[in-house]
Amino acid sequence: MSRFLKLVHLSCFVSLLAACGESTESIAPIGLENVVEPAPTVDNKNTHLFIGTGSVQGVYFPIGGVICRLLNRDKVRHRIRCSLESTGGSVYNLKELRAGNFDLVFAQSDWQFHAYHGTSVFEKDGPNSDLRAVFALEADPIILLVKQDSSVEEFDELAGKTVSFGYTRSLQHRIMDDFLAVKQWSSENFKEVRPMSDSKQLVQLCDGLIDAGLLLSSGLNDYLAELPSDCALRMVSISGHSVDEVIQRHPYYRTGRIPKGMYLNAADDTESFGLGATFVASESTSPKAIYHVVKEVVENFRDFKSLHPSLSELDQHELSNAGISIPLHPGAIRYYKEARLLK
Structure with missing residues (x-):
């Protein structure tokens, strides 16, 4: 399962x-x-x-x-x-x-x-x-994570940056592949796409080795519980026309919302899909x-x-x-x- x-x-x-x-x-x-x-x-x-x-x-x-x-x-x-x-x-x-x-x-x-x-x-x-x-x-939406002090406020601002979407065959990576196909993006739009485990994503994100990581919301709470106290992260929404289009193309996807305050003391709701x-x-x-x-x-x-x-x-x-x-x-x-x- x-x-x-x-x-x-x-x-x-x-x-x-x-x-x-x-x-x-x-x-x-x-x-x-x-x-x-x-x-x-x-x-x-x-x-x-x-x-x-x-x-x-x-x-x-x-x-x-x-x-x-x-x-x-x-x-x-x-x-x-x-x-x-x-x-x-x-x-x-x-x-x-x-x-x-x-x-x-x-x-x-x-x-x-x-x-x-x-x-x-x-x-x-x-x-x-x-x-x-x-x-x-x-x-079970995908969740895009960045450092608290990151300049990234929306997905398109990841262009030219080092990111991880999990292992290549992971569920969140496959979802992201469909999203990138709709946007007509590829790995070349990023400085580097590093395949790695969920736990390693958070380690490298906290250490400043990657600019963004991608997890499933269902596993987020367990991983966040292991974050070092000096590592401040926040969530970035994934929404807009490209999400509407990927759901139209793959109707088994749906939008999802993470309410404010549920994770990382977020001040606003986080929108995504999955x-x-x-x-x-x-x-x-x-x-x-x-x-x-x-x-x-x-x-x-x-x-x-x-x-x-x-x-x-x-x-x-x-x-x-x-x-x-x-x-x-x-x-x-x-x-x-x-x-x-x-x-």
Whole structure:
């Protein structure tokens, strides 16, 4: 699973749920007995949703647990019950979904695109035209870092400077390659582009050996925690026409915002773009069940967002479109239209 799946411990997740509020409308603390193995019901007409998530230590497993908790608490009313399984990540999830072993799965937005079109690692499998989007989750934008006293205020001012975008085959480097292609830039626009690890980028940035480094927002907090106290950095926004164009050319990208104060005591929001997380199903998955999945998430949206910092910037109006490059599931469309979240 990619690094945009920021690791959390399940114990922390349970604590977050317990702290969602005192109102009886808040999501109650979740027990694994209500998630992984929901109690069977006597009504054999019930729909049983099986969700493919990610690592138990990752973000998607607890998020899947909350979705199951929301559905299972009202299973007598809507006759839908839910269970989940920890998995190896997006590619595995999408292959198992196609094989009929899952009803819904979490997937990184680019893998969603490739599975639908039968490209990249899905080329041998061919297009999965049955794949449908349910909703978008958090963005994982690339973050451009410079020294606090740097003169660089926007990306174009990196021309002629020494930079690093991570290892050549790293995710942020591949995202930057797409961005540079749109700008019709190459390595020749810089004094030097040095491939290196994320941790080494910060060391060389602090030592003044490079003028800028590029990390994914999902890993930023861990690396910043290791910064020397005398190394002051700041973030530079990546926005404008070129970002709009790269998203148009590669629709699995989306914009993302780092709120002021979240990192490096930033006085202003930082705008950027990158990949995101999505929740997808097969078209054959029950429209009624998908309708209720979306309904439960939207109608408990404040509590849902509080589960993890990566969800804090979720916007209801982006659920149906941010980083989604495949058709929406009919059940999701029905709820989004009822809730006026989709025209």
